Each structure stands twice: as C-alpha cells, then as structure tokens.
C-alpha cells in the first residue's frame with residue numbers, strides 16, 4: 410500500500426533529522442580530534458556512521474512504499490564546543506529530542522492505521538533507548554572524572570574500542 414502524504418512528510422522530515430544527527434556527531438568528532446581525544450573522536454565518528462544508517466533506513470522505507478523522497482537543506486550545527494562534557498550533555502539532550510520525534514511519528518502512524526510504518530518504527534523506538542543511554546552514560550562518566558587528566562585518558566581509551574555495526578541490515582547482509 411502506497412504511503413500516505415502525512416506519513417511520507419513525517420518520515421522525510423525524519424531523514425533530514427537523522428542526517429542532521431550525523432552532521433552533529435561528525436562535528437563533535439572533529440572537535441575531539443582537535444582536542445587530541447582520539448578515542449572520543451572515533452566513538453563520535455562511529456555514531457555519525459550509525460546516524461547515516463538511520464537516515465538510509467527511513468529513506469529506503471519511503472521508496473519501498475512508493476513514496477516521494479524530498480531533500481530540504483540540512484541545518485548547520487554548533488561548533489563552539491568547550492569540553493567533552495558539554496558535547497555529551499548536548500548529545501543526550503539531542504537524543505531525547507530524536508526520541509520525541511520518533512514517538513510523534515508512531516502516534517501519526519497509529520492515527521492513520523498504518524501498521525507497516527508502526528512496525529518499522531518499533532526498531533527505532535528500541536534503538537532510541539540505547540542512543541539515550543549511551544550519551545547519558547558517557548556524560549555521567551565525564552562528570553565523575555571532573556578535572557582528572559588520568560580519568561579522561563582512560564575514558565578516551567575505552568571509547569576508542571567502539572566498532573561500527575550496521576544494525577539496520579539483517580545479519581549476514583552485505
């Protein structure tokens with residue numbers, strides 16, 4: 410069944426929001442590289458890659474449902490990050506906003522009785538729990554670390570271990 414205009418519009422907006430997320434994390438990654446925090450820069454770069462997969466999952470869904478994809482401008486991001494703590498607090502705040510956007514599309518899909526969209530969105534509802542938890546946990550650790558250079562060094566090392574996995578693809582897919 411072809412996607413209806415209301416849902417098509419909401420998902421197109423979400424593609425844009427996910428691309429903005431990728432842009433945001435890429436900007437934070439660049440800033441961490443400048444600060445010589447290579448592990449954090451890596452973690453944030455992987456996050457930017459994840460956000461691209463989120464955008465593509467929504468984009469593919471529009472086309473699969475015979476919808477029309479739109480490409481409005483992606484908003485610019487802040488670039489005056491003062492500290493890693495400020496970045497991860499902003500990331501947590503951002504993820505809570507993304508969760509609200511996704512919940513809103515779920516409400517629209519239920520209102521329109523579009524079960525296919527509601528089903529696709531379940532994955533994102535679950536994913537947002539993890540997205541919020543990740544940024545909140547790192548912000549919490551940074552608060553604990555405070556001014557400790559040693560603590561920051563250890564956290565940076567821990568974050569360097571993140572591996573990019575495209576969880577939007579079924580297991581074994583290329």
Ligand code: FEO
Nearest residue numbers: 430460463507540
């Ligand atoms: Fe795609 Fe971080 O939500």
